[in-house]
Structures are given as C-alpha cells and as structure tokens.
C-alpha cells in the first residue's frame with residue numbers, strides 16, 4: 341500500500357522540544373505533519389495557534405496538515421494560510437456556511453478539508469465533496485490524543501469511498517484521525533482511508549521510525 345500517507349500528530353509530541361520532535365518524525369519517514377488546533381469551545385481542550393505554526397514551518401519540509409477544532413474558523417484562515425499551512429481542515433459542525441468557508445480556504449491558496457465527528461453522518465458533507473481536497477473522518481471524539489478507536493466509523497469511511505468513486509474524485513483524500521495504530525490501520529485502509537493521522541502510536545513510542553514502519557507493515561497485502 342504505497343499510496344497511504346502517515347501524518348504524525350504533534351498533539352502527542354513533547355512541546356518543550358517541538359523542533360526536535362518534528363525533525364525526528366521527518367527523518368523517520370512521515371509524509372505530512374498533523375497540527376491540531378483547539379480553542380476550548382468547540383472541543384474541551386486548548387492547544388496552539390498560528391504563532392506556534394509559524395515557528396515550526398521553517399524547521400520542516402513536511403506539508404502542514406492543519407486540523408481546526410475551533411468555532412468561527414473563517415476568522416483564522418488568513419493567519420493559518422500565512423503560517424504556511426498546506427491544507428486547512430474545518431469541522432462541518434463548526435460551519436453554518438460550510439461551502440463559503442471551504443472556498444475561503446482555497447482563495448488563500450491552501451488546500452481545503454472538511455471533518456466530521458463520530459456522531460455526524462457522512463451525508464452532512466455529501467454536497468461539498470466536489471469542493472474539497474480531503475475529507476477527515478474523526479475516529480474518536482475530538483479533543484484529546486490517546487483515545488480508543490470507534491469501530492462504527494468504518495461504515496462512514498466506506499460510504500465516503502463509494503461516493504468518491506461514484507463522482508470520479510480520484511484526487512480526493514480520505515483521512516482518519518484518532519486511535520490509529522498498527523492494529524486499526526488495516527481496518528481503515530481496507531474501508532477506504534488513505535491518510536492516517538497517528539499521535540500516540542508515533543510520538544508515544546521511543547523509536548518513531550519503527551512506529552511508522554510498523555503501521556506501514558500492517559498494510560502489506562491490502563490492495
């Protein structure tokens with residue numbers, strides 16, 4: 341399975357040495373770097389904003405995959421675009437005017453993604469599939485790293501994969517986030533995911549290269 345990207349989430353990194361942590365996963369074979377932005381309103385946790393991203397961006401060549409778990413995300417899109425985001429993902433649940441917000445991201449020259457929580461049906465993003473570069477299926481309830489994978493989300497990944505094929509959206513990426521490890525990666529990839537966010541399963545291990553290799557090995561044999 342060569343076409344599957346691994347995006348380590350810095351939520352599980354050691355924030356006191358963030359530069360070294362980013363360099364470690366880059367050397368270890370990461371494809372993207374996943375940046376979890378939380379506001380204490382949309383989710384019950386707080387992380388960091390565009391200033392921290394601005395500090396990370398010059399230290400890495402990895403594309404920055406920004407996951408906004410915030411209310412009113414449209415207010416912050418210019419700041420994250422200016423902080424070298426490669427892709428900005430907003431939550432369907434946080435956007436009244438979802439279509440407008442997705443196009444605002446693209447107007448800033450950044451790829452656009454849309455995320456759904458475990459309790460949100462895939463149908464909630466059906467009408468914007470042709471407007472986005474990526475859909476993000478949350479496989480845990482957002483807010484924290486290290487939670488257990490929710491099995492019922494597999495159904496939604498299959499549904500989105502079927503719509504992707506039906507609409508001929510060959511470049512649309514299907515990302516999963518939460519509880520992804522060498523045990524759950526084959527399940528989500530078999531269902532149709534092709535970007536795997538992994539926080540605890542990568543940064544929680546002493547040898548990050550091995551952790552990512554273990555995830556890739558778990559996919560051997562899948563078409």
Ligand SMILES: O=C(CO)[C@H](O)[C@H](O)COP(=O)(O)O
Pocket residue numbers: 349351352374376407409480481482483484485486487517518519520537538539540541
């Ligand atoms: O968006 C997130 C949480 O809201 C994180 O990206 C996610 O939890 C990754 O952590 P882990 O792989 O440890 O579950």
Ligand SMILES: [Fe+2]
Pocket residue numbers: 349374375376407517537
């Ligand atoms: Fe995330």
